[in-house]
Amino acid sequence: MKAEKWQKIASYQEKRTDQVVRCHLCPHRCVLQQGAAGICKTRINQSGTLYTTAYGNPCSLSIDPIEKKPLFHFMPGQPVFSLATGGCNFRCLNCQNWQISQTSPQSLNGYDLDPEALVQRAIGCNTSMIAFTYTEPTVFYEYMYDTARIARGKGLKVVWISNGYINREPLLDLCPYLDAANIDLKCFEDVMYRKLTGGRLQPVLDTLLTLKEKKIWLEITNLLIPGFSDNPEMITHMCEWLFANGFEDTPLHFSRFFPNYKLTDVPPTPAESLLEAKAIALKSGLKFIYIGNQPRLHGEDTVCPQCGHTLIQRYGYTVGTYEIQDGKCNRCGKSVAGIWHS
Ligand code: SF4
CATH class of the missing domain: 2.10.70 (Complement Module; domain 1)
Incomplete structure:
Protein backbone atom coordinates (compact mmCIF):
# COMPACT_ATOMS: atom_id res chain seq x y z
CA MET A 1 0.00 0.00 0.00
CA THR A 53 2.82 10.12 8.17
CA ALA A 54 1.26 8.41 11.19
CA TYR A 55 -2.44 8.36 10.44
CA GLY A 56 -4.33 5.07 10.25
CA ASN A 57 -1.23 2.87 10.30
CA PRO A 58 -0.68 1.56 13.85
CA CYS A 59 2.16 -0.91 14.22
CA SER A 60 1.03 -2.37 17.56
CA LEU A 61 -2.43 -3.37 18.76
CA SER A 62 -3.05 -5.24 21.97
CA ILE A 63 -5.46 -5.67 24.86
CA ASP A 64 -3.76 -4.99 28.18
CA PRO A 65 -4.88 -4.81 31.77
CA ILE A 66 -5.13 -1.15 32.79
CA GLU A 67 -2.59 -1.97 35.53
CA LYS A 68 0.06 -2.43 32.83
CA LYS A 69 -0.04 1.27 31.82
CA PRO A 70 0.31 1.67 34.87
CA LEU A 71 -2.96 3.16 36.09
CA PHE A 72 -3.91 1.91 39.55
CA HIS A 73 -6.66 4.37 40.51
CA PHE A 74 -8.57 4.21 37.26
CA MET A 75 -11.05 1.39 36.52
CA PRO A 76 -8.97 -1.34 38.24
CA GLY A 77 -8.88 -4.75 36.61
CA GLN A 78 -10.40 -3.56 33.33
CA PRO A 79 -8.94 -4.41 29.92
CA VAL A 80 -7.87 -1.56 27.66
CA PHE A 81 -7.45 -1.68 23.90
CA SER A 82 -3.94 -0.32 23.29
CA LEU A 83 -2.16 0.95 20.23
CA ALA A 84 0.85 2.79 18.85
CA THR A 85 2.37 3.89 15.57
CA GLY A 86 6.08 4.10 14.91
CA GLY A 87 8.08 7.16 15.95
CA CYS A 88 8.88 9.12 19.11
CA ASN A 89 10.06 12.60 20.03
CA PHE A 90 12.46 11.24 22.69
CA ARG A 91 15.65 9.23 22.30
CA CYS A 92 15.66 7.44 25.65
CA LEU A 93 18.83 5.48 26.24
CA ASN A 94 16.80 2.79 27.99
CA CYS A 95 13.86 2.60 25.57
CA GLN A 96 11.94 -0.69 25.88
CA ASN A 97 10.23 -0.23 22.53
CA TRP A 98 13.09 1.17 20.47
CA GLN A 99 12.36 -1.14 17.54
CA ILE A 100 9.17 0.79 16.88
CA SER A 101 9.81 4.12 18.62
CA GLN A 102 12.98 4.88 16.72
CA THR A 103 11.53 3.92 13.33
CA SER A 104 9.32 5.88 10.99
CA PRO A 105 5.71 4.67 10.70
CA GLN A 106 6.09 4.03 6.97
CA SER A 107 8.92 1.56 7.44
CA LEU A 108 6.96 -0.67 9.81
CA ASN A 109 4.56 -3.35 8.69
CA GLY A 110 1.43 -2.25 10.40
CA TYR A 111 -2.31 -2.29 10.20
CA ASP A 112 -4.61 -0.25 8.04
CA LEU A 113 -7.24 1.20 10.38
CA ASP A 114 -8.71 4.66 10.14
CA PRO A 115 -10.05 6.13 13.43
CA GLU A 116 -13.57 4.81 12.88
CA ALA A 117 -12.33 1.29 12.10
CA LEU A 118 -9.98 1.41 15.06
CA VAL A 119 -12.77 2.27 17.49
CA GLN A 120 -14.94 -0.47 16.00
CA ARG A 121 -12.06 -2.90 16.52
CA ALA A 122 -11.83 -1.88 20.19
CA ILE A 123 -15.57 -2.29 20.69
CA GLY A 124 -15.45 -5.65 18.90
CA CYS A 125 -12.86 -6.78 21.44
CA ASN A 126 -15.31 -6.07 24.26
CA THR A 127 -13.21 -3.28 25.70
CA SER A 128 -14.64 -0.03 26.98
CA MET A 129 -11.34 1.84 27.01
CA ILE A 130 -8.75 2.77 24.43
CA ALA A 131 -5.14 3.69 25.24
CA PHE A 132 -2.53 5.48 23.15
CA THR A 133 0.70 4.04 24.43
CA TYR A 134 3.94 2.05 23.77
CA THR A 135 5.67 4.79 21.71
CA GLU A 136 4.92 8.49 22.21
CA PRO A 137 1.32 9.20 21.15
CA THR A 138 2.02 12.91 20.70
CA VAL A 139 3.84 12.07 17.48
CA PHE A 140 0.67 10.56 16.01
CA TYR A 141 -1.41 13.40 17.40
CA GLU A 142 -3.94 13.76 14.57
CA TYR A 143 -4.70 10.03 14.54
CA MET A 144 -4.99 10.02 18.33
CA TYR A 145 -7.18 13.12 18.38
CA ASP A 146 -9.65 11.89 15.75
CA THR A 147 -9.80 8.43 17.35
CA ALA A 148 -10.32 9.89 20.82
CA ARG A 149 -13.23 12.03 19.63
CA ILE A 150 -14.96 9.08 17.99
CA ALA A 151 -14.24 6.77 20.93
CA ARG A 152 -15.69 9.26 23.40
CA GLY A 153 -18.77 9.66 21.22
CA LYS A 154 -19.33 5.93 21.48
CA GLY A 155 -18.97 5.89 25.25
CA LEU A 156 -15.40 4.60 25.50
CA LYS A 157 -12.89 5.98 27.96
CA VAL A 158 -9.67 7.39 26.53
CA VAL A 159 -6.24 6.97 28.09
CA TRP A 160 -2.98 8.70 27.17
CA ILE A 161 0.35 7.15 28.22
CA SER A 162 2.96 9.73 27.43
CA ASN A 163 6.35 11.26 28.05
CA GLY A 164 4.48 14.55 28.47
CA TYR A 165 6.56 16.28 25.80
CA ILE A 166 3.84 18.27 24.09
CA ASN A 167 3.11 21.97 23.82
CA ARG A 168 0.28 23.51 25.79
CA GLU A 169 -2.00 24.40 22.87
CA PRO A 170 -2.27 20.88 21.39
CA LEU A 171 -2.60 19.45 24.88
CA LEU A 172 -5.46 21.81 25.70
CA ASP A 173 -7.16 20.80 22.46
CA LEU A 174 -6.82 17.11 23.37
CA CYS A 175 -7.93 17.37 27.00
CA PRO A 176 -11.70 17.38 26.34
CA TYR A 177 -11.34 13.86 24.94
CA LEU A 178 -9.09 12.41 27.65
CA ASP A 179 -10.18 10.50 30.74
CA ALA A 180 -6.83 9.53 32.21
CA ALA A 181 -3.10 9.87 31.65
CA ASN A 182 0.10 8.41 32.95
CA ILE A 183 3.09 10.65 32.40
CA ASP A 184 6.67 9.43 32.59
CA LEU A 185 8.68 11.80 34.70
CA LYS A 186 12.10 10.47 33.79
CA CYS A 187 14.12 12.30 36.43
CA PHE A 188 14.19 15.69 38.10
CA GLU A 189 17.23 17.44 36.72
CA ASP A 190 17.38 19.13 33.34
CA VAL A 191 20.93 18.12 32.38
CA MET A 192 20.14 14.48 33.11
CA TYR A 193 16.82 14.76 31.27
CA ARG A 194 18.62 15.88 28.13
CA LYS A 195 21.20 13.12 28.47
CA LEU A 196 18.64 10.36 29.06
CA THR A 197 15.93 11.43 26.62
CA GLY A 198 17.02 14.27 24.34
CA GLY A 199 14.24 16.42 25.85
CA ARG A 200 13.96 18.96 28.68
CA LEU A 201 12.42 18.70 32.11
CA GLN A 202 10.32 21.89 32.32
CA PRO A 203 7.90 21.10 29.46
CA VAL A 204 7.06 17.79 31.15
CA LEU A 205 6.33 19.60 34.42
CA ASP A 206 4.16 22.03 32.48
CA THR A 207 2.18 19.10 31.08
CA LEU A 208 1.60 17.73 34.58
CA LEU A 209 0.27 21.11 35.66
CA THR A 210 -1.99 21.41 32.62
CA LEU A 211 -3.48 17.95 33.16
CA LYS A 212 -4.12 18.83 36.77
CA GLU A 213 -5.69 22.15 35.80
CA LYS A 214 -7.98 20.34 33.35
CA LYS A 215 -8.87 17.69 35.93
CA ILE A 216 -7.71 14.74 33.84
CA TRP A 217 -7.10 11.73 36.08
CA LEU A 218 -3.32 11.54 36.34
CA GLU A 219 -0.69 9.08 37.53
CA ILE A 220 3.06 9.51 37.28
CA THR A 221 5.80 6.97 36.61
CA ASN A 222 9.41 7.47 37.62
CA LEU A 223 11.84 4.78 36.45
CA LEU A 224 14.82 4.47 38.78
CA ILE A 225 17.88 3.90 36.61
CA PRO A 226 21.02 3.33 38.70
CA GLY A 227 23.43 6.23 38.23
CA PHE A 228 20.92 8.24 36.19
CA SER A 229 17.66 8.79 38.07
CA ASP A 230 18.04 7.04 41.43
CA ASN A 231 19.81 9.84 43.31
CA PRO A 232 17.93 10.28 46.64
CA GLU A 233 18.48 14.03 46.57
CA MET A 234 16.93 14.26 43.11
CA ILE A 235 14.02 12.10 44.19
CA THR A 236 13.52 14.32 47.24
CA HIS A 237 13.38 17.43 45.04
CA MET A 238 10.91 15.73 42.72
CA CYS A 239 8.60 14.66 45.55
CA GLU A 240 8.79 18.07 47.20
CA TRP A 241 7.87 19.72 43.90
CA LEU A 242 4.94 17.34 43.43
CA PHE A 243 3.67 18.03 46.94
CA ALA A 244 4.14 21.79 46.65
CA ASN A 245 2.17 21.80 43.40
CA GLY A 246 -0.82 19.89 44.73
CA PHE A 247 -0.05 16.38 43.50
CA GLU A 248 -0.27 14.69 46.91
CA ASP A 249 -3.22 12.53 45.78
CA THR A 250 -1.61 11.66 42.43
CA PRO A 251 -0.32 8.07 42.43
CA LEU A 252 3.43 7.90 41.88
CA HIS A 253 4.88 4.69 40.49
CA PHE A 254 8.56 4.02 41.12
CA SER A 255 9.52 1.47 38.54
CA ARG A 256 12.42 -0.98 38.51
CA PHE A 257 14.87 -0.62 35.63
CA PHE A 258 16.18 -3.60 33.66
CA PRO A 259 19.17 -3.33 31.28
CA ASN A 260 17.97 -2.42 27.82
CA TYR A 261 18.81 -0.76 24.50
CA LYS A 262 21.82 1.53 25.06
CA LEU A 263 22.00 0.86 28.80
CA THR A 264 22.77 -2.86 28.78
CA ASP A 265 25.79 -2.28 31.03
CA VAL A 266 23.71 -0.70 33.82
CA PRO A 267 22.49 -3.16 36.48
CA PRO A 268 18.82 -3.56 37.45
CA THR A 269 17.56 -1.22 40.18
CA PRO A 270 18.30 -2.70 43.61
CA ALA A 271 15.33 -3.28 45.89
CA GLU A 272 16.85 -0.91 48.46
CA SER A 273 16.69 2.02 46.02
CA LEU A 274 13.01 1.39 45.32
CA LEU A 275 12.20 1.17 49.00
CA GLU A 276 14.22 4.30 49.77
CA ALA A 277 12.41 6.24 47.02
CA LYS A 278 9.06 5.14 48.44
CA ALA A 279 10.10 6.27 51.93
CA ILE A 280 11.20 9.67 50.57
CA ALA A 281 7.89 10.13 48.74
CA LEU A 282 5.79 9.23 51.78
CA LYS A 283 7.87 11.53 53.96
CA SER A 284 7.28 14.33 51.45
CA GLY A 285 3.53 13.96 51.97
CA LEU A 286 2.57 12.04 48.81
CA LYS A 287 -0.16 9.53 49.61
CA PHE A 288 -0.16 6.82 47.00
CA ILE A 289 3.25 5.38 46.22
CA TYR A 290 3.74 2.19 44.24
CA ILE A 291 6.71 0.04 43.31
CA GLY A 292 6.52 -1.52 39.85
CA ASN A 293 8.40 -4.30 38.03
CA GLN A 294 9.33 -5.92 41.33
CA PRO A 295 6.31 -7.92 42.61
CA ARG A 296 8.17 -9.56 45.47
CA LEU A 297 8.41 -6.20 47.25
CA HIS A 298 4.59 -6.12 47.47
CA GLY A 299 4.59 -2.45 46.61
CA GLU A 300 1.49 -2.58 44.41
CA ASP A 301 -1.34 -2.58 46.93
CA THR A 302 -3.51 0.48 47.44
CA VAL A 303 -3.70 1.38 51.11
CA CYS A 304 -6.13 3.81 52.73
CA PRO A 305 -4.10 6.89 53.68
CA GLN A 306 -6.32 7.41 56.74
CA CYS A 307 -6.75 4.01 58.42
CA GLY A 308 -4.12 1.86 56.66
CA HIS A 309 -6.67 -0.68 55.41
CA THR A 310 -5.62 -2.52 52.24
CA LEU A 311 -8.11 -1.33 49.64
CA ILE A 312 -6.85 -3.14 46.57
CA GLN A 313 -4.45 -6.07 46.55
CA ARG A 314 -2.39 -6.51 43.42
CA TYR A 315 0.25 -8.92 42.24
CA GLY A 316 1.76 -7.95 38.92
CA TYR A 317 -1.21 -7.11 36.74
CA THR A 318 -3.65 -9.20 38.78
CA VAL A 319 -6.16 -7.49 41.03
CA GLY A 320 -7.33 -9.34 44.16
CA THR A 321 -9.26 -7.83 47.05
CA TYR A 322 -11.27 -4.71 46.16
CA GLU A 323 -12.39 -2.77 49.24
CA ILE A 324 -13.60 0.51 47.73
CA GLN A 325 -17.29 1.36 47.64
CA ASP A 326 -18.57 4.57 46.06
CA GLY A 327 -15.00 5.88 45.97
CA LYS A 328 -14.51 5.40 49.72
CA CYS A 329 -12.58 3.09 51.99
CA ASN A 330 -14.82 0.22 53.09
CA ARG A 331 -13.49 0.40 56.63
CA CYS A 332 -13.23 4.08 57.60
CA GLY A 333 -15.20 5.82 54.83
CA LYS A 334 -12.33 8.04 53.70
CA SER A 335 -12.64 9.21 50.08
CA VAL A 336 -9.93 7.74 47.88
CA ALA A 337 -8.80 9.77 44.89
CA GLY A 338 -9.41 7.99 41.62
CA ILE A 339 -12.01 6.92 39.08
CA TRP A 340 -13.49 3.72 40.43
CA HIS A 341 -16.13 1.24 39.48
CA SER A 342 -18.54 0.21 42.24
S1 SF4 B 1 8.35 19.54 16.91
FE1 SF4 B 1 6.96 18.37 15.58
S2 SF4 B 1 8.31 17.48 14.04
FE2 SF4 B 1 9.62 18.08 15.77
S3 SF4 B 1 9.74 16.25 17.07
FE3 SF4 B 1 8.07 17.51 17.85
S4 SF4 B 1 6.26 16.65 16.84
FE4 SF4 B 1 8.03 15.96 15.65
Missing part, protein backbone atom coordinates in the same frame (compact mmCIF):
# COMPACT_ATOMS: atom_id res chain seq x y z
CA LYS A 2 1.23 3.50 -0.73
CA ALA A 3 2.65 5.46 2.20
CA GLU A 4 0.66 8.52 1.06
CA LYS A 5 -2.50 6.72 2.13
CA TRP A 6 -1.53 7.39 5.73
CA GLN A 7 -0.52 11.01 5.26
CA LYS A 8 -2.51 13.95 6.45
CA ILE A 9 -1.77 17.65 6.72
CA ALA A 10 -0.24 18.21 10.13
CA SER A 11 -1.74 20.48 12.77
CA TYR A 12 0.24 23.18 14.58
CA GLN A 13 2.52 24.09 11.68
CA GLU A 14 3.86 27.50 10.82
CA LYS A 15 5.11 28.48 7.39
CA ARG A 16 8.48 30.20 7.72
CA THR A 17 9.26 30.68 4.03
CA ASP A 18 7.90 29.18 0.85
CA GLN A 19 9.71 25.92 1.48
CA VAL A 20 10.44 25.95 5.23
CA VAL A 21 7.98 25.04 7.99
CA ARG A 22 8.12 24.94 11.73
CA CYS A 23 6.24 22.37 13.82
CA HIS A 24 4.71 23.56 17.10
CA LEU A 25 3.31 20.23 18.29
CA CYS A 26 6.05 19.48 20.80
CA PRO A 27 8.71 21.54 22.58
CA HIS A 28 11.40 20.59 20.03
CA ARG A 29 9.68 22.99 17.63
CA CYS A 30 11.58 21.53 14.68
CA VAL A 31 12.32 23.80 11.72
CA LEU A 32 12.08 21.62 8.63
CA GLN A 33 13.57 22.23 5.21
CA GLN A 34 11.91 20.80 2.11
CA GLY A 35 11.96 16.98 2.31
CA ALA A 36 13.11 16.84 5.94
CA ALA A 37 11.51 14.83 8.75
CA GLY A 38 11.20 15.97 12.36
CA ILE A 39 13.03 14.41 15.30
CA CYS A 40 9.93 12.24 15.79
CA LYS A 41 10.25 10.70 12.28
CA THR A 42 6.49 11.08 11.78
CA ARG A 43 6.22 14.62 10.39
CA ILE A 44 7.72 15.62 7.07
CA ASN A 45 7.94 18.77 5.00
CA GLN A 46 6.71 18.19 1.47
CA SER A 47 6.96 21.26 -0.75
CA GLY A 48 6.54 23.66 2.14
CA THR A 49 3.66 21.87 3.86
CA LEU A 50 4.04 19.72 6.95
CA TYR A 51 2.42 16.28 6.85
CA THR A 52 2.00 13.59 9.45
